[in-house]
Amino acid sequence: MSYTFTILSPTDNPLFTHEFGTSRSGGDGVARFTTSERALNPFIIHSALDIVEEVQWGPSTSSGSAPMYLKHIDKYQHNYISCWITGANVRFLLLTRPRDEALGLGGGGGSRGSLAGGRGALGGNVYNPTAPATEEAVKNFFVDVYEAWLKTVMNPFFSVANGDVVKSPVFRQRVAAAAKKYL
Amino acid sequence: MTPLQDATPKPPKYPADLEASMILPKQRASPASSLGSLPYRTSNPSLHKLFESTTLPASGSRPSSGTATPTASAIPGSVFSPGSRQNGAGTPGGMASGVSDEHRRLIQQAFAPHVAVLADMQTEEMIRGKGLTEGLLQLLRPFGESVPGKVTIRDSIGKSESFEDFGIRFVNPHHSLGVPQVPVPGQGLHIDTTNGQRDAIRSSSSSTRQRSVGGDVAQIEELVDRHLQYSEYNSHGMVPDYLHQGDLAAQSEGSSSPFYTLYLRRLLSGLPMVPHETFAHPVASIIAVSSQNPNPTEEFRRLYARQREGDLRLPQWVENDYLRYYVLVHEEETGDIAKSNQQFDLMKRHFGLNCHLLRLKSQQCIASDDDAVRLPTCEWMSASEELAEIQKREATDDITDPTPYIPDSDVTAIRTFIRELVAQSLVPQMERQVSQWNEQVLARRRGISGRFMSLSKRWTGFGSSRSSSSPALSNSNYDSLQGFYRPDSPEALMRKLADYSFMLRDWKLALSTYDVLRTDFNNDKAWRHYAGAAEMAAISALMSTAPLTSKTRTENVDTWLEAASYSYTDRQRSSAPYYALRTLALGLELLRLRTGSALDDAARWASRIIETGLVGTIGSALFTERVSVCHAARPGIGHFKLGSRHRKAALWSVMAAEKWFLLHKALQAERCIDNAIQLYTSNDNTDVPVKLPFSQMQAFIDDLRRQILGLRLSIKGYDEDQEDSIVDPSLIVEEATETLDTVSRPQRKSLIGATAPPIDVGPLSPTLERSEKKEDDNFE
Numbered sequence: 001m002s003y004t005f006t007i008l009s010p011t012d013n014p015l016f017t018h019e020f021g022t023s024r025s026g027g028d029g030v031a032r033f034t035t036s037e038r039a040l041n042p043f044i045i046h047s048a049l050d051i052v053e054e055v056q057w058g059p060s061t062s063s064g065s066a067p068m069y070l071k072h073i074d075k076y077q078h079n080y081i082s083c084w085i086t087g088a089n090v091r092f093l094l095l096t097r098p099r100d101e102a103l104g105l106g107g108g109g110g111s112r113g114s115l116a117g118g119r120g121a122l123g124g125n126v127y128n129p130t131a132p133a134t135e136e137a138v139k140n141f142f143v144d145v146y147e148a149w150l151k152t153v154m155n156p157f158f159s160v161a162n163g164d165v166v167k168s169p170v171f172r173q174r175v176a177a178a179a180k181k182y183l
Numbered sequence: 184m185t186p187l188q189d190a191t192p193k194p195p196k197y198p199a200d201l202e203a204s205m206i207l208p209k210q211r212a213s214p215a216s217s218l219g220s221l222p223y224r225t226s227n228p229s230l231h232k233l234f235e236s237t238t239l240p241a242s243g244s245r246p247s248s249g250t251a252t253p254t255a256s257a258i259p260g261s262v263f264s265p266g267s268r269q270n271g272a273g274t275p276g277g278m279a280s281g282v283s284d285e286h287r288r289l290i291q292q293a294f295a296p297h298v299a300v301l302a303d304m305q306t307e308e309m310i311r312g313k314g315l316t317e318g319l320l321q322l323l324r325p326f327g328e329s330v331p332g333k334v335t336i337r338d339s340i341g342k343s344e345s346f347e348d349f350g351i352r353f354v355n356p357h358h359s360l361g362v363p364q365v366p367v368p369g370q371g372l373h374i375d376t377t378n379g380q381r382d383a384i385r386s387s388s389s390s391t392r393q394r395s396v397g398g399d400v401a402q403i404e405e406l407v408d409r410h411l412q413y414s415e416y417n418s419h420g421m422v423p424d425y426l427h428q429g430d431l432a433a434q435s436e437g438s439s440s441p442f443y444t445l446y447l448r449r450l451l452s453g454l455p456m457v458p459h460e461t462f463a464h465p466v467a468s469i470i471a472v473s474s475q476n477p478n479p480t481e482e483f484r485r486l487y488a489r490q491r492e493g494d495l496r497l498p499q500w501v502e503n504d505y506l507r508y509y510v511l512v513h514e515e516e517t518g519d520i521a522k523s524n525q526q527f528d529l530m531k532r533h534f535g536l537n538c539h540l541l542r543l544k545s546q547q548c549i550a551s552d553d554d555a556v557r558l559p560t561c562e563w564m565s566a567s568e569e570l571a572e573i574q575k576r577e578a579t580d581d582i583t584d585p586t587p588y589i590p591d592s593d594v595t596a597i598r599t600f601i602r603e604l605v606a607q608s609l610v611p612q613m614e615r616q617v618s619q620w621n622e623q624v625l626a627r628r629r630g631i632s633g634r635f636m637s638l639s640k641r642w643t644g645f646g647s648s649r650s651s652s653s654p655a656l657s658n659s660n661y662d663s664l665q666g667f668y669r670p671d672s673p674e675a676l677m678r679k680l681a682d683y684s685f686m687l688r689d690w691k692l693a694l695s696t697y698d699v700l701r702t703d704f705n706n707d708k709a710w711r712h713y714a715g716a717a718e719m720a721a722i723s724a725l726m727s728t729a730p731l732t733s734k735t736r737t738e739n740v741d742t743w744l745e746a747a748s749y750s751y752t753d754r755q756r757s758s759a760p761y762y763a764l765r766t767l768a769l770g771l772e773l774l775r776l777r778t779g780s781a782l783d784d785a786a787r788w789a790s791r792i793i794e795t796g797l798v799g800t801i802g803s804a805l806f807t808e809r810v811s812v813c814h815a816a817r818p819g820i821g822h823f824k825l826g827s828r829h830r831k832a833a834l835w836s837v838m839a840a841e842k843w844f845l846l847h848k849a850l851q852a853e854r855c856i857d858n859a860i861q862l863y864t865s866n867d868n869t870d871v872p873v874k875l876p877f878s879q880m881q882a883f884i885d886d887l888r889r890q891i892l893g894l895r896l897s898i899k900g901y902d903e904d905q906e907d908s909i910v911d912p913s914l915i916v917e918e919a920t921e922t923l924d925t926v927s928r929p930q931r932k933s934l935i936g937a938t939a940p941p942i943d944v945g946p947l948s949p950t951l952e953r954s955e956k957k958e959d960d961n962f963e
Contacts, residue, residue, distance in 0.1 A: 012876045042877035047834035050814075054826055076834070077794070 001127075002031040002097045003183060004041045005175065007149070009160055010089040012049060014042070016166040016175075023180045033097065041079075045093050048074040048081040052091055055083070068146070069139050072129035080129040084142040086149070090160060092142055098127035137182045144178035234413045286447060286772040291726065292348055293451035293563070296609060296686050298327070298508075299356045299465040301490060303482050305473035306512045314547045314587040315558070319471055319512075322589070323353045325559040326597045330605045337614055338689040339621055346688065351466075351605060352563060356497055359396045359456045359463050397453025397565035398761045404799040406566040407446050409573055411801070411848050415898055440851070443805045447772070450765060453565025458500040458667035459715040461675075461682045465497075467506035467609055471541070474513045474523040480530075483509055502670040502679065506612045508604055509538040514545045515592075537608050541600050544590050554591035557584075613683050617692070620680040624673050625696060661707040668712070674703055678716070685719060690727035694720055701743075711759065714750035717743040718766040725773035733780055741784060744770045748791075764797040768806075775813050786813040786831075804842035808855060811835035815862060833862035840887060849895040856888055 007016040019031040019038075033041065051074040074081040084092040128134065152171050158164050166172075300320045302310075307318040315321045327350060334349035397403075456463040468490060472482045487507060489495045497503070509530055513523040527540040548555045561568075576585065660672035668675040681696035697720035704713035721743035724731065731740070744766060751763040767788045774785035789810040793803045811832045819827025840855035863875060875881040 008876075014877055039879065039883050042879045043834045043837060043883070046876060046880065047830045050828045050830045057826070 001027070001099055001183075002033050003179065004031070004033075004045065004095040004097075005145070005179070006042075006045050006093050006095075007166070008045075008049065008091040008093060012046070015090070015160065015164070016171070018172060018175050018179075020176065020179045020183075022183055024183065029180060037097065041095055044076045044079050045081065045095055047076065048083070048093060048095075049091065051081075052083050052085065052093075056085060069142055071135055071138075075129070080127075082129070082138045082142075084146065086146065088153075088160065090149075092145060092149075094138060094141070096127075096129065141178050141182040144181070145175055148174035148178075234410055234417075284776055285444070287726065287776055288348060289444070289447060290451070290722070290769055290772070291688060292350055293448075294454075294462050294682075294686050295350045295352050296466040296613065297352045297354050297356070297359075297454075297463050298604075298609070299468035299490075299505075300353050300471070301468060301486055301495065302471035302512075303473060303476060303486060305475045306471050309473060309475075309512070309514060309543070309545050312545060312547065313543075313589065315589075320353055320355055322558070322593075323469075323597060323601070325561050326594070326601055327351045327353045328562050331598045331602050332606075334605060334610060336610055336687050336689075338687070339617065339684065339692045344688070349605070350563075351601070351609065353469075354463075354465070356456065356463075356465050356501075357495070359453065396455045396567070397449065397451075398455040399567065400450075400761055400764060400798065400802070402566040402570060403446060403449045404801045406449060406570050406573075407442055407801050407805070409570070410442060410445060411846075411851065415848060415850055440805070440808065440854075442851075443809065446802065446805055447768065448563070449566040449569070450768060452563040453568070456497075456501070459709075459711045460719070461502075461679050462686070464501050464679075465505050466613060466683075466686075467508055467604075469508050469510055469604075471510040471512050474511055474518050474526060479511060479526055480533075483530075500667040500670060500675075502675075506537065506608065508608055509534050510600070511538070511540050513540055513542045515542055516545050539600050539603055542596050543593050548588045548590050550584070550588050552588065552590070555588040556591050556594050558587050558589055560586070610687070613687055617680055617683050617687065617689070620676050621692070624676045625680060625699065628673060628677065628699060659707045661704075661709045661712075663708070666709075666711070668709075674700065674707075674712075677703075678712070681716075681719065685723055688726075690723045691729075693723040694727065697723060710750045710754045714747045714754075714759075714762065714766075717750065718747035718762070718769075721747065721766070722769050722773065725770065725777070731777065736777075736781065736784070740770070740774075744788065752795075752797075760797050763795075764792065764802075767792050767797070771809065771813070775816065778816065778818075782813050782817045782828075786810045789813060800842070800846055804839055804846060804848075804851070807835055807839040807842055811839060811855075811858070811862075829862045833859045836862060837884065837887075840891070844887065844891055844894065847894060847898075849891050849898055852887075852891045853895065856884065856891065860884070 001022040003020050003022070005016075005018045005020070006014055009015050019033070021027050021030045021032060023029045052070065055070050055073055068085055068087075070083040070085060072080055073083050078097060080096045080098075082094045082096070084094075086092070148171055152158060152166060152168060153160060158166075300323060302319040310318050310322055313322075329348065329350050333345040333347050335343050335345045336349075337343045454460075454463040470483055470486045470490070472479045472486070476482050490507075491503060511523060511527050511530060513520065523540060527538070530538045550557070564572075579585075660668050660674055662668065668678075670676075670679075677696055677700055681693050681700060684696065685693040697716045700716040701713060701720060704710075704716055721740045724735075724740050724743075747766045748763040751766065752758040752760060771785045771788040771792070774781045774788065789806050792798060792806050793810075798806060811834075813832075814828035814835060815832035817826070817828045819829075836855050836859035840852045840859060843849075843852035843855060875884065
């Protein structure tokens with residue numbers, strides 16, 4: 001599985017982008033996007049902001065306080081987007097691109113022309129973005145990144161409102177560590 | 184009966200002739216060879232007529248009518264207007280601004296009653312003498328598509344409503360017998376027939392069936408591709424296009440591109456005649472006999488017998504007792520009107536209202552005649568027909584328009600005839616049948632006893648369902664071996680009832696009938712019938728103007744669409760992707776008309792079409808554009824337009840641009856990318872050239888735009904090698920204009936080349952140079 005993690009300012013400017021692969025089940029932590037997929041990723045992440053806004057301002061699903069973790073919110077083709085939203089309206093977006101096998105596409109021609117309804121019957125190893133384990137892992141990742149993020153924005157010389165891009169190598173390390181630990 | 188014996192041995196003359204005349208254009212050229220012949224197309228004005236449906240807006244010279252349509256002006260409204268109808272409860276009829284219901288009208292026109300046309304030899308010959316090679320059918324067909332005046336239809340509860348756009352389709356039923364794929368476990372139909380005659384018809388019709396039957400997605404794609412190519416190569420120069428750029432981008436968003444409309448229209452034209460739906464089954468049949476015939480009454484009887492049980496009998500699963508309408512064709516020049524009138528009086532006594540005296544002129548009409556009228560083009564011809572027509576016209580170098588002209592008086596006569604046929608016979612007959620079946624079949628099925636019957640059938644029938652090879656033993660009316668219901672079974676009658684009420688635009692009755700049918704077909708495991716009923720249930724639910732709550736929409740319509748597309752493709756061994764595509768495309772268009780959250784569903788179905796590969800490359804580009812339109816139509820709230828989907832729309836627009844670019848359709852790609860940029864900037868209404876938030880995005884779009892521009896230039900003929908050929912700087916201007924011509928008008932170019940070579944390139948041509956050198960050598 002390959003991931004792209006992006007932090008977007010309230011004015012939709014990207015402040016930080018990190019690409020990585022899974023470290024679970026023998027993964028080496030390197031993202032495997034093809035060139036065209038990589039070119040497309042910013043578009044997908046940007047378009048997911050529409051849904052983020054809708055979930056953010058829409059009717060609350062949980063009673064009481066609004067959650068920061070919005071879970072899986074959007075999907076474009078085989079790219080799944082999860083979102084975490086901070087109190088200052090900074091959006092953390094994580095794009096997940098499962099391996100082809102995990103989507104049931106590995107067989108090649110077998111499922112061509114079949115409607116998605118038939119795909120569900122393929123077996124249990126199909127990637128499911130709303131599975132509790134997946135949601136939990138993504139949440140843990142976001143929590144760690146959020147902690148690091150808070151420490152970054154506390155820096156008096158760094159201002160999100162000005163659209164400052166995060167350059168700190170420490171922050172990048174922390175994100176990488178969280179990714180390695182949970183995803 | 185003597186006439187019957189007369190009839191059977193005699194080969195049906197006119198279908199054979201029809202076939203012969205049709206075979207000519209059937210030589211399907213490969214796309215490559217069609218590209219080669221492209222230059223000729225521009226010089227052929229008659230060809231331009233064929234592409235009219237799509238060229239006008241694309242060429243940038245669209246007349247003011249384009250901007251006068253409500254769709255064009257309403258685009259900003261759809262993006263900026265405050266969201267009023269949430270939850271998609273809006274009615275498609277009552278939307279004042281925003282979305283046009285162009286496609287809803289298209290859909291309700293598409294499902295029109297089919298009328299078979301059968302004429303005797305004298306009539307056919309007379310009409311062929313007028314220059315219409317395909318006989319009476321060709322003459323009537325374009326006029327049937329829109330019945331003049333309003334047609335008033337009374338629905339099941341007795342409320343009348345008038346429609347202006349009611350139409351009928353004149354068909355030769357044997358041409359629409361084909362199906363894109365074999366409809367049922369095919370063996371049953373071909374081998375198991377005990378009736379030898381019908382087999383003969385099948386084989387004879389199979390040779391011509393490609394012609395006028397639709398339902399072939401690949402051909403639709405090819406046709407739309409032709410239109411696209413034409414627009415690419417015949418658009419105006421770059422400069423006017425840049426002037427009109429704004430218009431183009433604006434047009435594309437609210438309404439659809441003309442190519443998408445064409446795609447939908449061709450998807451819906453030439454509906455094949457299949458057992459699981461009765462839209463293409465003839466509702467009536469015209470039997471035409473010339474007044475020249477010595478004994479018209481006998482001829483009527485003979486043709487009727489042929490159609491009823493002779494060689495023109497339709498397959499078993501088609502109801503045979505449809506309305507027959509008798510037409511006496513009177514020839515103005517040579518015929519004796521007194522005799523014709525006398526004969527017509529006789530007919531009136533026999534057939535009552537169901538007959539007509541059609542007075543036509545027999546001499547051929549040419550364009551320069553005073554009262555000549557060009558035979559209108561058929562709007563609802565199938566993709567294969569239009570392709571054949573395009574190829575035929577490309578192949579001929581003839582400049583003149585081959586479309587026949589007919590005298591004005593004929594047009595009036597035909598219009599009156601069709602008006603009378605529809606208003607006095609066809610529609611009342613359909614209304615009568617609807618109410619009759621409603622009382623006798625549907626009410627009984629719905630009542631207590633009907634429910635009990637269907638229950639008991641289910642329980643007693645399940646033992647024999649295994650051994651359904653003998654349909655007589657099975658309790659179900661479904662003949663699972665041959666895959667159809669006999670036309671007199673209650674299920675078939677109910678399906679007919681539902682289809683009739685759908686064609687008569689009584690959506691409520693249609694919906695409730697389809698719903699009953701759905702459960703019946705489900706119990707019988709007649710999957711294709713089930714899919715058809717679910718499809719039409721969803722579509723009639725969406726067609727009705729009554730508001731639809733979002734709950735019923737997600738609970739019913741979505742499930743039905745899902746079930747239909749699933750049952751059409753995955754549930755059976757022989758899948759019917761055409762029908763699945765039709766289901767999803769119609770569902771998407773109708774959902775789009777109901778604003779609010781229905782737009783999400785529409786976008787979802789559109790992306791489903793793309794993902795499941797129901798369409799080819801052209802279709803996927805068109806539907807990608809469609810997703811973008813669906814997202815863009817969603818209004819936001821307040822200043823920041825919260826809840827609008829402009830970013831999604833822009834993403835899909837970029838995807839569409841990329842797809843068009845890969846298909847070498849520069850105009851379309853450019854339109855999409857302009858649209859995307861507009862959507863990305865729409866949030867802050869500034870005229871500052873925006874920078875997209877991600878630098879990668881900006882780079883991607885800039886790159887794509889550059890490539891598209893390069894593609895456009897190369898299509899226009901500014902090639903590298905041609906730039907090299909420009910030798911003399913002082914001649915660059917002329918050279919440039921010439922290179923433009925190389926692509927579009929080769930004949931002109933060669934002409935210029937022949938007259939003026941010594942002046943143009945003379946001094947620098949290598950041969951001349953060499954000879955000069957030689958001379959020099961000699962001189963020294």
